[in-house]
Amino acid sequence: MVFEGSSAAISHTGKVRSNNQDSGYSGANLFVVADGMGGHAGGDVASSLAIHRMEPLDQPYTSTEDAQASLQAAATTAAGDLIRAAKDRPELAGLGTTLSAIIMVDDFAVIGHIGDSRIYLYRDDALTQITADHTFVQRLVDSGRITPEEARYHPRRSVLMRVLSDMDADPELDMFVMHTQPGDRWLLCSDGLSGVVDEAHILKAMRMGMAPGRTADNLLKQALDGGAPDNVTIVLVEVGGQHAMHSGTATIVGSASNPANVTVPPVRAPRGNWLHPVRQAANEPSHFEPAPEYLEELIEEDRRRAKRRRIGWIAGMLVVIAMLVFAAFAAYSWTQTRYFVGADEDSVVIYQGVQQNIGPITLSTPLRDTDILLANLPPYQRDSVERTITARSFADAEAIVTRLQAGADRVTGETPLPTPLPTPSPTPTEDAG
Incomplete structure (x- = not known):
């Protein structure tokens, strides 16, 4: 049965690299992304060979088992092609490619994957990464040694643990089958997209509900706006849904869209360019299998x-x-330059510090008990003391206490009375006689 749905494929060199080592394929039943590695020419050859070995798989299958067997056999054959290419052309030694492929069989997706290109599934307004990266940093994430966010910027994030290459004649692909349903969107992409555009922004683009071609253009624009330091390849597949099925020939993008016999440029001594050091580094292999x-x-x-x-x-x-600690010490030292007049259980006390406390920490200490009883103060003065009276200095606190003492003396009647003037003695009169 021929897959019913719509799809799109797009590939871009990016803003830094001078050539495109990615390849992509979007057909009737087969959808593939390959990200080549191995230098200026090796990556082109590797991804192109992989796509052209996969191309004959674009046909109806009677069972998912047949599709899985065909996918594994094609990957093994592609690995043999890479081995022969490196043997026949020594300048290609070390070439390899990632491979992420989907074969649609009735209501199932048969998936084969090796490397760090990715397959995502958008379903029920959620985006899920279906494949696992075969990278050194992913192993660190799986072991709990680094977080996924740290993996995005790890200096060894491009070190591949598994890949189609000229060093392994029997590549081990992750193979599994998943059920599909109308409205599903499958996104296959190289790390030129996933390494720049995070899942939140990919999800936002998917939610817009545009046709696969426009959605792929939107994602590519985001990668380019983010600097696109690597090649970007996107294959987007929509199962059923509102967009009409595209008929016609398969779409091949990237290096595989060029003639199969890729011309290898002559090896030249690298010329340093102090104005563009990033561009020079970008033309070196982006991935390698250690x-x-x-x-x-x-x-x-x-x-x-x-x-x-x-x-x-x-x-x-x-x-x-x-x-x-320094800030706390400085703050505490400042509090000890402050004074206030307050009350203990029954008398007026001069305190050093401030009235506030921090939890169990007291920021004031009694400095002098004045022996003025609260009970002897007028009501308004007693209320002020109980609420505390701020003083500018110790001398100011003593002046406040003096005023309080005067108030207490008036209440208790101990205010000294004015000293009466002495009564003048009567002046003796002279005897007239």
């Missing part, structure tokens, strides 16, 4: 990086703690 001893070095390097990260984290925490 030898076992190199992996050991990477693992050891990652251990050292993790140790440095822990040391840096601890040092940062110590600095933050020291700053907090």
Whole structure:
């Protein structure tokens, strides 16, 4: 049965690289993305050979088992092609490619995958990554040593653990079958898209409900706006849905759209360009499959990086703690330059510090008990003392206490009375006689 749905394929060199090592295929039943590696020419050849080996699989299948067997056989044949290409043309040694493919069989998707290109499924307003990256950093994520967000910027994120290459005649693909339903959207892409555009923005583009071609253009624009340091290839497949099925020949994009016999440019000594160091580096291989001893070095390097990260984290925490302690000490020292007049259980007291407390921490201490009883104060003064009276200085606090003492003396009647003037003695009169 021929798959009923619509699809689109698009590939772009990106903003940094000078050639496109990606390839993509969108047909009647078959959909593939391949991201080549192996230098300026090796990647072109590898992804092109893989796509052309996959192309005959674009036909109806009677069962998912047949489709799986055909997909594995084509991948093995493609690996043999890469081995022969490297043998016949030594300048291609080390070439390889990722491969992510879907064969639609009735209501099922037969999936084959190796490398770090990805397949996503958009269903019920949710985006799910279906394939797992065969990369060094993904292994670190799976083991819990780094987070997925750290993996996006890890310096070794392009190191592939599994890939179609000239070093393995029997490649191990992840093979599985998933049920499809009308409205599903399957996105196959190289890491030129997934490495730049995060899943939240991919989901937003899917939600817009545009036709596959326009959605692919939207995603490509986002990758280009994000700098597109690598080639970008997108194949988008819609199952049933509102968009009419596109009839006609298959769409091949990227390096596979050129003649199969890719011309290898002559090897030239690299010329440094201090104005464009990024462009020069971008023309070097973006992926490679490491030898076992190199992996050991990477693992050891990652251990050292993790140790440095822990040391840096601890040092940062110590600095933050020291700053907090210093700030707390400075704040406490400032509080001890303040004074206020308040009350203890029954008398007026001069306090050093401020009235507020921080949890169980008291920011004031009694400095002098004045022996003025609260009960002896006029009501308005007693209320002020109980609510505390702020003083500008210790001398100001003593002046407040003096006024309170005067108020207490008036209440208790102990205010000294004015001293009466002495009564003048009568003046003796002179005897007239």
